[in-house]
Each structure stands twice: as C-alpha cells, then as structure tokens.
Amino acid sequence: MISRTSLPVPWLRLGRIERYVLVQQARSLGIALGVIAALIMLIDFVEVSRGVGSDVDLSGARILGLMLLKSPQVIIQLLPFVFLFGTLAAFVGLNRRSELIAMRAAGVSAWRFVLPAAGAALMFGAITVAALGPLAASADGLFQRERARLSGSAAGAEASPTVWIREGDDTRQMVIRAQRQDRSSARLLDVTFFIYTNDAEGMRTFSERIDADTASLSNGSWRLVNAVGAEIGQRAVRYATLDLPSSLADEEAFERFARPQSTSFWSLPAQIDRVEAAGFSSTAYRLRLQQLLATPLMFAAMSILAAAFSLRLMRLGDLARMSVAAVVLGFGFFFVNQAASAFGSAEVIPPWLAAWLPPLLTALAAFTLLFYTEDG
Incomplete structure (x- = not known):
C-alpha cells in the first residue's frame, strides 16, 4: 500500500x-x-x-x-x-x-x-x-x-536656440518659429507666425504671415508686440500689439517634447496624444x-x-x-x-x-x- x-x-x-x-x-x-x-x-x-x-x-x-x-x-x-x-x-x-x-x-x-x-x-x-x-x-x-x-x-548662450511650435484645430493651423526664447519672462523673441487655413475637404492653404519682436502666451491667447502682418495679396499692416487665440496651455509654449527614449512607459500614451494634438508625427513615440x-x-x-x-x-x-x-x-x-x-x-x-x-x-x-x- x-x-x-x-x-x-x-x-x-x-x-x-x-x-x-x-x-x-x-x-x-x-x-x-x-x-x-x-x-x-x-x-x-x-x-x-x-x-x-x-x-x-x-x-x-x-x-x-x-x-x-x-x-x-x-x-x-x-x-x-x-x-x-x-x-x-x-x-x-x-x-x-x-x-x-x-x-x-x-x-x-x-x-x-x-x-x-x-x-x-x-x-x-x-x-x-x-x-x-x-x-x-x-x-x-x-x-x-x-x-x-x-x-x-x-558657449555663452543666454537664450535657447531656435524654437518651433505648432498648434491649431480643424479650421486653422499655426506654425510658430522663434529665434530665441526668454524663460525668465516667458517670452518668445524675434518670432514669426505662419497661419494656414483648412477648407471643408481638409486641404491646408497658407493665408497669413505675422512677424513680431516678442510673443507671450497668457489666458489662451498670444500677445504679440510690435507686429507686422500680411495676408496673401494684401499690403503689410503694423500692430503695436496683436492678440491671437491659442489652444496651448501656458506651460506648453516653452516645453519641448522629450525624445522617446527619455519618456517613461507610463507617460508615452499621454505624450502621443500631446504630439498629435500639436500636429506632429507620433510615429517615434x-x-x-x-x-x-x-x-x-x-x-x-x-x-x-x-x-x-x-x-x-x-x-x-x-x-x-x-x-x-x-x-x-x-x-x-x-x-x-x-x-x-x-x-x-x-x-x-x-x-x-x-x-x-x-x-x-x-x-x-x-x-x-x-x-x-x-x-x-
């Protein structure tokens, strides 16, 4: 047994x-x-x-x-x-x-x-x-x-190098280029706004360019100082100050997207949404x-x-x-x-x-x- x-x-x-x-x-x-x-x-x-x-x-x-x-x-x-x-x-x-x-x-x-x-x-x-x-x-x-x-x-650089920002919605897209940025005063310096419009079929067309000495983001809008804007086929117009609506949060204007290798696993889904919302490709992420x-x-x-x-x-x-x-x-x-x-x-x-x-x-x-x- x-x-x-x-x-x-x-x-x-x-x-x-x-x-x-x-x-x-x-x-x-x-x-x-x-x-x-x-x-x-x-x-x-x-x-x-x-x-x-x-x-x-x-x-x-x-x-x-x-x-x-x-x-x-x-x-x-x-x-x-x-x-x-x-x-x-x-x-x-x-x-x-x-x-x-x-x-x-x-x-x-x-x-x-x-x-x-x-x-x-x-x-x-x-x-x-x-x-x-x-x-x-x-x-x-x-x-x-x-x-x-x-x-x-x-290198003795007091400001960061060229900054590129992209934002917009289904009807309008803005590509923003700044030669420098001043983080102490939260401003973009020597900035250019390239504005595009989207038609009903989703085709994007360039509509206006605006150059300004400075641009600061506050309360959902860009405040441009000493700006010059020109639409296609129109004469340039000068503005002492000009406000442009923005979909960015205040802290996002000066925040660069971290490279994929520097983004943790738990942060990647939100980072993908942020990159796509800004109009960039999220393939790497x-x-x-x-x-x-x-x-x-x-x-x-x-x-x-x-x-x-x-x-x-x-x-x-x-x-x-x-x-x-x-x-x-x-x-x-x-x-x-x-x-x-x-x-x-x-x-x-x-x-x-x-x-x-x-x-x-x-x-x-x-x-x-x-x-x-x-x-x-």
Whole structure:
C-alpha cells in the first residue's frame, strides 16, 4: 500500500531541480549584467569627459554623476544580451559539470527547466518596463537637460536656440518659429507666425504671415508686440500689439517634447496624444511604446534561444561552435531589431510590426531549435 506522503516526492524533486537551475541562471545573469554594465559605464565616462567635459571644466565627481544618469538607459537597451550570455553561461556550466546529463537521465524533460528560466525572464522584462525603465528614462532626460545647460553655458548662450511650435484645430493651423526664447519672462523673441487655413475637404492653404519682436502666451491667447502682418495679396499692416487665440496651455509654449527614449512607459500614451494634438508625427513615440510592450517577450526568447543551444552540446559535443553560433544568432536578431526600428521610424512598416517582429522571430527560432533538440 502506497502511503500519502510518498506521492509528492517526485514533484518536490522536480521543484528542487527547477529552483537549482533558476539559481544558477540568476547567478550567471548577475555576472553578465555586471560585466556589460561596467563596460558601458567605462565607455560613457570617457564619452562624457570628452564631450561635455571638453566644453566646460568639470570635476571627476561631476563627470561620474553625469555618467550615472546616462548609463542606465543604455544598459536597459542591452539587457537582451544579458539574458543571452547569462543563460548560455548557466546552461553551459551545467552541461560541463554533467548535471544536465544527470537530469535528462533521470527522465526530466528539458521543458521543465527551460520554461521556468524563460518565465523568470518574462517577469523581469515586465518589471523592467514598469519600474526600471521609467527610472532610466527619467535619468536620461535629466542627463539631456544637464548636458544642454552645460553646453549652453559654455558657449555663452543666454537664450535657447531656435524654437518651433505648432498648434491649431480643424479650421486653422499655426506654425510658430522663434529665434530665441526668454524663460525668465516667458517670452518668445524675434518670432514669426505662419497661419494656414483648412477648407471643408481638409486641404491646408497658407493665408497669413505675422512677424513680431516678442510673443507671450497668457489666458489662451498670444500677445504679440510690435507686429507686422500680411495676408496673401494684401499690403503689410503694423500692430503695436496683436492678440491671437491659442489652444496651448501656458506651460506648453516653452516645453519641448522629450525624445522617446527619455519618456517613461507610463507617460508615452499621454505624450502621443500631446504630439498629435500639436500636429506632429507620433510615429517615434508609438514605436517606442510597442517596443517596450514587446520587451518581456524578447527577454524570454533570448533565454530560450541560449538554453536550446546549450542542450545540443550534449549530443554534438562541440561547445565552442555552438556557443559562438548562439552569440552570432543573438547579434543577428539585434541587427534585425535595429533594421526594423529604422523601417518603423521611416513609416515603411507599421510601428507595431517593427516592434514585435524581431522578438517574434527570435521566439520562433528558439522554440524551433528546442523542439528539434528535445523531441527531435
């Protein structure tokens, strides 16, 4: 008669195997992350010291602070390689110590320790997108602003460079160009307004140009001082002051759109709406949003790909060749990702396809190799 306590023993044994493999993977991932992060920070330290440090005299501590703001975003972008190298190192180590052979001889399917590793990568990808990514994006935005401030002060610039603003509605669009902006008094200097009208069919026609010494935004209207305006076919008219209705909030006139890499995952939907409301293309922001959503799948696919190559070592006995093949294939998918991003930014393919195609191809290749290795 079989006792009740004897039934769960095989499941406990499998659970311990899975936990053991996860611990080995986590250890290898930590080492891979440390090596890649150290290389990135070293490169960024040199780049910051030669870039910003050449424009203004900065102490070593200040350069180190700027490097710590810049590096996290780059490290997160290279996390797929952390999972590729880390998982590959973990399973190759298990294979060298004949632990994988012992597991397979005991009847343990490769899926029992490959899928938990992929699941852990999937969960870490979700944490990266939801928590680590926004922190890195904020740090990158702070680095960009600090670098612009230091470069501007080094050049002796008291005002920001040319400012472009676009606003309007279904009936009228305004493109605003200012040669300078004075943030202390919230004014645009040497400003030009290009005004377009939309007909019933949505066709946009240029109607008027207005040049002014200054323009300030307050209470839903632009106040232009010493302005000269001319409509098509009409003589120029001078105005001491001129008010133009505006749909912008007061703080938006002097706020530049943060670049997609400096925008957190949680802020991207609102940023997309703001960019489209201003009349600009939101393709780069939509592509960034879809890439962040596909990040967990990319991490999991890289883990499965590395594990699948490691499992074939038992049968082929060629450690160097298979390891190099896994690394080369990983870099190949990285270049596919870069090419897809370029096509998506150029609107050759939709942003969602450019973001999801590389991780899907990686996952399909990994599962194909794993099926062939395991089920044969």
